[in-house]
Structure formats: C-alpha cells, structure tokens
Amino acid sequence: MTKTVEKNGIKGTANIIELEISGMTCTSCAARVEKKLNKLPQVATANVNFATEVATVTLTETDVAEPSVITELVKAVQAAGYRANLHEEREEKKQKNIYTVRLVASIVLLIPVAIFSFAPSIRPSSWKEIALVVAAVAVAYSGWPFHKATFVNLKHLAMSMDTLVSLGTLSAFIWSAVVTLANLNAPVYFDEAVGITAVILIGRFIEDKTKYQASDLLSSLFELGAKDVYVLRGDKEELIDIKQLKVDDIFVVKPGTKIATDGIVVGGSSAVDSSIITGESLPVEVGPGDQVIGATINTYGELHVRAEKVGGETALAEIAKLISEAQGKKANIQKLADRTSAIFVPFVVAAAVLTFLGWLLFGYGVNSAFIAGVAVLVVACPCALGLATPIALMVGISRGARLGILIRDPSVLENTRKVTTIIFDKTGTITDGHISVRQVVSLIPGNEKELLSLAASLEKSSEHLIGKAIYEYGLSEKVLLMKNDNFISVPGEGVLGEVAGDKIFVGKKNFLTQNSITIPESLNSIEQDFLDKKESVIFIGKNHEAIGLISLADRVKESAKEGIQAIKNLGIKPMMVTGDNEVVAHHIGGMVGIENIVANAMPGDKVGCIDGLQSQGEVVAMVGDGINDAPALTSADLSIGIGAGTDIALAASDITLMGGSLTAVAEAIMLSRKTLSVIKSNLIWAFGYNIVAIPLAMLQIINPLVSAGLMSFSSIFVVLNALRLKSFHLEKESHE
Numbered sequence: 137m138t139k140t141v142e143k144n145g146i147k148g149t150a151n152i153i154e155l156e157i158s159g160m161t162c163t164s165c166a167a168r169v170e171k172k173l174n175k176l177p178q179v180a181t182a183n184v185n186f187a188t189e190v191a192t193v194t195l196t197e198t199d200v201a202e203p204s205v206i207t208e209l210v211k212a213v214q215a216a217g218y219r220a221n222l223h224e225e226r227e228e229k230k231q232k233n234i235y236t237v238r239l240v241a242s243i244v245l246l247i248p249v250a251i252f253s254f255a256p257s258i259r260p261s262s263w264k265e266i267a268l269v270v271a272a273v274a275v276a277y278s279g280w281p282f283h284k285a286t287f288v289n290l291k292h293l294a295m296s297m298d299t300l301v302s303l304g305t306l307s308a309f310i311w312s313a314v315v316t317l318a319n320l321n322a323p324v325y326f327d328e329a330v331g332i333t334a335v336i337l338i339g340r341f342i343e344d345k346t347k348y349q350a351s352d353l354l355s356s357l358f359e360l361g362a363k364d365v366y367v368l369r370g371d372k373e374e375l376i377d378i379k380q381l382k383v384d385d386i387f388v389v390k391p392g393t394k395i396a397t398d399g400i401v402v403g404g405s406s407a408v409d410s411s412i413i414t415g416e417s418l419p420v421e422v423g424p425g426d427q428v429i430g431a432t433i434n435t436y437g438e439l440h441v442r443a444e445k446v447g448g449e450t451a452l453a454e455i456a457k458l459i460s461e462a463q464g465k466k467a468n469i470q471k472l473a474d475r476t477s478a479i480f481v482p483f484v485v486a487a488a489v490l491t492f493l494g495w496l497l498f499g500y501g502v503n504s505a506f507i508a509g510v511a512v513l514v515v516a517c518p519c520a521l522g523l524a525t526p527i528a529l530m531v532g533i534s535r536g537a538r539l540g541i542l543i544r545d546p547s548v549l550e551n552t553r554k555v556t557t558i559i560f561d562k563t564g565t566i567t568d569g570h571i572s573v574r575q576v577v578s579l580i581p582g583n584e585k586e587l588l589s590l591a592a593s594l595e596k597s598s599e600h601l602i603g604k605a606i607y608e609y610g611l612s613e614k615v616l617l618m619k620n621d622n623f624i625s626v627p628g629e630g631v632l633g634e635v636a637g638d639k640i641f642v643g644k645k646n647f648l649t650q651n652s653i654t655i656p657e658s659l660n661s662i663e664q665d666f667l668d669k670k671e672s673v674i675f676i677g678k679n680h681e682a683i684g685l686i687s688l689a690d691r692v693k694e695s696a697k698e699g700i701q702a703i704k705n706l707g708i709k710p711m712m713v714t715g716d717n718e719v720v721a722h723h724i725g726g727m728v729g730i731e732n733i734v735a736n737a738m739p740g741d742k743v744g745c746i747d748g749l750q751s752q753g754e755v756v757a758m759v760g761d762g763i764n765d766a767p768a769l770t771s772a773d774l775s776i777g778i779g780a781g782t783d784i785a786l787a788a789s790d791i792t793l794m795g796g797s798l799t800a801v802a803e804a805i806m807l808s809r810k811t812l813s814v815i816k817s818n819l820i821w822a823f824g825y826n827i828v829a830i831p832l833a834m835l836q837i838i839n840p841l842v843s844a845g846l847m848s849f850s851s852i853f854v855v856l857n858a859l860r861l862k863s864f865h866l867e868k869e870s871h872e
C-alpha cells in the first residue's frame with residue numbers, strides 16, 4: 137500500500153503528487169492538462185479531475201518527488217495554458233468566485249441595451265452607437281474568461297464550450313457593429329451579445345457556487361481534525377498549535393473535545409465517539425493502553441494520550457488521501473462522455489455553419505439565418521456532459537466517507553449494481569472477533585496450565601484472532617510463556633512450531649490428523665460435548681499425539697442480523713463461508729439469518745466457492761476482514777473489507793468499511809448504486825439535452841437568449857442532481 141513520506145519538505149503518498157490546477161473552464165481543459173502531464177517521462181499516470189481541480193500524478197520513480205520534478209510538472213501545465221500549484225493548503229481555496237465582478241458588470245450593462253430593444257419609443261437618435269459602446273465593454277470585459285479560454289484552446293488547435301460562447305457573442309457583436317458603423321439597413325443584436333454573456337456568467341456563477349458546495353463536503357473532512365491541543369510539559373498544560381505537536385508528546389483531551397491525533401491512552405478513562413471515522417455512533421470505552429484516533433470525540437472523561445502519529449501520517453490524513461485519490465480516478469462510464477466531449481464542439485460549430493447556410497439556401501434572409509447559427513452555438517452544452525460524472529463521484533464518495541464507507545475506486549460502482557451473492561467470512565466479520573477461551577482440557581488431568589503454556593507460547597506469533605485470544609488468555613492466566621522456533625502459520629488450519637524442544641501443533645482437528653498426529657478417542661467425545669454447546673474447538677498436538685483441546689466462543693455482532701436482512705432486502709443472497717466447523721457455522725448462521733453456509737473451508741476453498749458461483753453466472757461480492765481472506769477478496773467481483781479504524785490503509789479492498797458494522801455493507805452497496813444512478817441520469821440528461829436543444833435552435837424554435845439560459849440551466853442541473861447524494865441515508869433509501 138501507499139505510504140506517506142516526507143522528503144525535502146514535500147509531503148506525498150510515496151510517488152503520488154497532487155497539483156492544484158487553475159484556469160480550467162471545461163472538461164476538455166482537464167483532458168488537455170492530463171495529456172500534457174502524461175507525456176512527461178517522469179510521469180507514470182496523470183489524472184485530472186475537473187470537478188475538484190486537482191491533478192493526481194503518479195511518478196515512475198517510486199520515490200517522493202524532487203522539487204525539480206515538481207517544477208517540470210508545473211511547467212508542463214503552464215505550457216498547456218493553465219496554472220498549477222502544489223496541492224496542500226486546501227483551506228485557502230474557498231469560495232473565491234472569479235465570476236462575481238464580471239457578472240455584475242454584465243447585468244448593469246445589459247440594462248440600457250435591453251431598454252433599447254424592448255422600448256423602441258424611448259430610443260435616443262444615436263441609440264445604436266451607445267449600444268455599440270456598452271456592448272463592446274460587456275463582451276470584452278465580462279466575456280473575457282470565455283475569450284481567453286478560447287484563445288488558449290486555439291493555440292492547441294482545440295475547442296471547448298468557451299469557443300462556442302465566444303463565437304456566439306463575438307459574431308453577434310461584430311455583425312451588429314458592422315451594421316451600425318456602415319449604417320446598413322439591418323437589425324442589430326447588441327442585446328443578444330450582452331444578454332448571452334450575462335446569462336452564461338450567471339450559469340457559471342451558480343455552477344461554481346454549487347461545485348464548491350459539493351467540494352465543501354470533502355474539505356470539511358480535511359478540517360475535521362483539532363486545531364490546537366493541550367500538551368503536558370512537566371505537570372503544566374500548555375496550549376499549542378496542532379502543527380507543533382510531535383510524536384511521543386503527551387497531550388490532554390478534555391471532555392467533549394476532539395482528540396488531537398492518533399495515539400495511545402496513558403491516563404484517564406472515557407468513552408470515545410468515533411463516528412467521524414467509522415460512521416458508528418455508539419461511543420467506545422477506552423482506558424490506559426487503548427488506541428485512539430485523531431478527530432474522534434472524547435465524551436465524558438479526561439484523557440492523557442501519547443501521540444503516535446502526527447500530520448500526514450494519521451488515520452484521518454490517510455483517509456482524506458484515499459478519498460481524493462478515488463475521486464481522481466474515473467468510472468468506466470465516463471470514458472464515453474470523454475470521447476464525446478472531444479468531438480462535440482467541432483460538431484456544434486459545423487452544425488451552426490450548416491444552420492446558417494441552410495436558412496440562406498431555403499431563401500430566408502441573412503438575418504434570420506445568422507441568428508439561428510448563433511442560437512445553435514450557445515445552446516449546445518458540452519459542460520454538462522463533462523461534469524456529469526466527476527461531480528456525482530465527488531459528492532457520492534465524500535458522503536460515503538462521512539458514513540465510514542471508503543469507495544476506493546469508482547470503477548467498482550458498476551459491480552455494486554450487478555452483485556447477486558455476498559459471501560461473508562465468519563470470524564471477525566459476522567462475529568465481533570472478541571473471542572473468549574471457554575475451557576482448556578488436558579488429556580492428563582491437572583495439566584491444563586502446561587497445555588495452555590505451550591499453546592500460548594506458540595500463538596504469541598500468530599496474527600489470527602483465535603491465536604490472539606489464546607495468547608491473551610495465557611497472559612491473563614499468567615502461564616509460563618516460552619520462546620518458539622520455526623513458527624509456521626497455515627491459513628485456515630492452524631499453527632505449528634517448536635516450543636521447549638517439542639513440536640507443537642495448534643489448530644483444527646483435521647490439521648492435526650493431516651500431520652499424522654493421533655487423536656485419542658477420549659478427546660473426540662470431549663470435543664462432541666463442546667460442539668453440542670456450539671463452541672469452537674481447537675486441538676493441541678505435541679510431537680505425534682494430541683494432548684488436549686481448547687474451546688472458544690465468539691459473539692455475533694449486534695448489527696449482524698439487521699445487516700443481513702438489509703442485504704436480503706436489496707435482493708442479494710447472503711452466504712457464509714468459514715474455516716470453522718459445521719456445528720458452529722450453522723449455529724451462527726441461524727442467529728443472523730444466513731441459510732447458505734459452507735463450513736470447514738480452507739482459504740483456497742473460499743476462492744473455489746467464488747469461482748464456482750461466478751461460473752454459474754453469479755456476480756459475487758466478498759466481505760472479509762482483509763487479512764486471511766485476501767485471496768478470496770481478490771477473486772471476488774467486488775471486495776468489501778471490514779476493518780478497524782487504523783487498519784484501513786492495509787486493506788486492499790474495493791470498498792473499505794471503517795466501522796465493523798454489518799449494516800454498512802448494505803449501505804455501501806446502496807450508496808454506490810445511487811451514485812451510479814446519479815451519474816447515469818446526469819449523462820442521459822446531458823446527452824438528451826443536447827440532442828433535443830440543438831435541433832430546436834437550428835429550427836429557430838428557440839432564440840439565442842433562451843438558448844443561453846437553457847444551456848446554463850443544463851449544467852447547473854447536473855450539479856444539483858449530484859448534490860442529492862449529500863443526504864444519502866440507508867433507511868431513507870429503503871423506504872423510497
């Protein structure tokens with residue numbers, strides 16, 4: 137996985153740099169910057185997101201960028217006609233709407249020309265000359281952003297929506313200027329020239345505002361962290377800026393405040409509300425030795441915490457990074473829109489010319505032919521097309537983050553729609569993983585401590601939840617913990633190694649028999665007793681013989697039943713595949729409502745099970761804790777990792793659920809589907825709009841001013857449509 141590194145004062149995720157790009161007015165600009173960056177030898181891939189105005193650049197060297205590389209990147213962007221900055225201080229970029237002054241100017245200037253055209257009776261004699269001057273100022277000053285962008289595009293032999301606006305307003309203006317100055321007997325279109333400029337600026341203004349509103353959701357995530365913090369210096373508390381906090385500093389968290397950064401509690405106890413990170417609202421009790429995550433909220437007690445991670449290394453920073461990376465990636469569906477946008481503008485210009493020639497050919501006057509051409513230019517809206525996908529992704533992904541759902545790559549959205557079966561792992565996924573040892577049984581009565589000592593000494597090296605439970609039980613029982621040698625973990629089976637000169641095996645019964653260890657009959661009947669109580673049984677073997685067993689029990693997550701029901705409500709079949717035995721598996725399945733169960737499954741069997749379902753035409757999602765379920769996660773069509781707050785960066789799943797809640801699985805799927813449907817409706821709208829509007833303008837059913845209004849509305853519509861995702865909620869959706 138990516139790792140945050142710092143070198144030469146530049147922070148980045150290993151070899152990924154983010155640049156903030158300004159001056160882009162349309163998605164074709166973004167495409168151009170992207171192309172330019174991709175041509176550089178230092179760049180592996182570059183992705184430019186028009187909605188967030190961020191370029192995510194992956195360098196070929198696996199090291200963090202040198203300043204010289206950054207200069208190269210910035211230069212390349214400048215050569216394309218745009219500006220680039222290192223993307224760091226997000227806060228600065230707030231609400232600076234560059235269109236405000238030009239918009240106000242255009243509206244003021246529109247007043248006299250509008251009066252002239254609507255009230256011919258009060259026109260002064262030299263009204264045309266006055267209108268010429270007013271319109272010249274409006275078109276030149278207010279319309280400047282469009283002309284400038286057109287010029288930049290022209291240098292690259294390219295066109296964008298600015299080209300259309302620019303062409304439309306300039307031709308209306310120049311036509312009218314010629315009529316006025318040469319004193320020809322023809323109508324003038326100064327009101328159109330100024331009106332189109334004003335209307336499109338209004339559109340841009342609103343679009344910008346709503347775009348910021350959408351990105352606000354994201355930046356508020358970056359601003360979730362605490363701003364300052366009380367550090368302990370001696371026994372004095374000192375309030376310092378969060379940036380000055382260093383690893384190993386002890387800081388004080390007052391009741392009701394945010395925890396400054398990731399760390400370990402060294403004093404005090406309280407309950408922590410981690411909903412900001414995990415989406416789970418129930419506070420969790422913490423005390424000395426427990427881990428806490430920055431930006432989560434301390435409820436009632438005062439805590440002393442030793443800082444473990446600061447700045448870009450914290451869980452919150454990692455999450456923010458993952459989100460902006462995800463937003464930089466493209467959903468498959470967008471590629472069609474990208475291809476269309478590229479040929480769209482030249483197509484519209486051609487359509488405008490044809491319209492003009494057509495009307496002339498059919499014997500209509502040059503005036504009406506001309507105005508129809510202008511209407512075609514300004515009604516077409518490539519912007520809605522380009523904005524449709526990124527804006528929906530931006531809002532959808534940010535909303536997910538708020539709910540503790542990390543959608544890591546938008547290309548998985550399609551699969552969330554197709555999923556027919558979801559396979560759940562048992563331990564740590566359906567159960568909460570707080571496994572408790574119920575009983576230790578030794579073949580030699582009275583020898584339980586020795587047995588536990590051997591097992592715990594070996595399991596000390598295990599990552600498995602069962603292993604940890606046995607080791608911790610050993611600790612709490614204060615048994616002798618010895619060093620182990622040649623430790624081997626066999627996923628889905630158990631562990632083996634040498635302890636005190638003996639070969640020790642701890643694992644499922646099969647694991648022992650496969651290793652030619654004999655199981656005495658008496659152990660088999662004891663096992664049956666535990667199975668009757670629905671407890672899991674682990675055997676312990678020493679050299680060639682089983683010497684005892686340990687029974688364990690796990691708790692089903694509170695959210696499990698509801699979560700499985702929510703999955704069923706979505707029409708998806710839940711299934712459980714576990715390495716545990718039949719009895720326990722069916723017992724747990726019965727408690728949560730899963731009928732379809734495969735027990736005694738090896739990690740390889742989990743993969744086989746997925747393959748089997750896939751060959752029957754099922755689209756399979758796998759939900760697991762991401763460590764021993766890794767092979768299955770990778771072969772599933774959609775992988776959902778259930779992780780505890782800090783491990784999220786480790787799980788290489790398509791979607792990561794930061795809280796452990798199983799209802800979040802259904803929620804993640806619903807949100808993904810909803811985001812996809814917003815993208816689709818946006819694209820249908822954008823394509824549909826253009827398909828309908830362009831012919832209407834060609835046929836003179838709508839005039840240039842109405843065209844400009846419609847065009848602006850169509851791009852605002854896609855942004856508003858996307859903003860609906862901002863209030864996404866599972867319960868709300870399931871009632872719809």
Ligand code: ADP
Nearest residue numbers: 562563598600603628629630643644714715716
């Ligand atoms: P699950 O599918 O329920 O998450 P795993 O596939 O990880 O379970 O493991 C399957 C079985 O293998 C466990 O139920 C246990 O019997 C055995 N096992 C795995 N790892 C260990 C270990 N470290 N110590 C003891 N037994 C283990």
Ligand code: MG
Nearest residue numbers: 561563564761
């Ligand atoms: Mg597991």
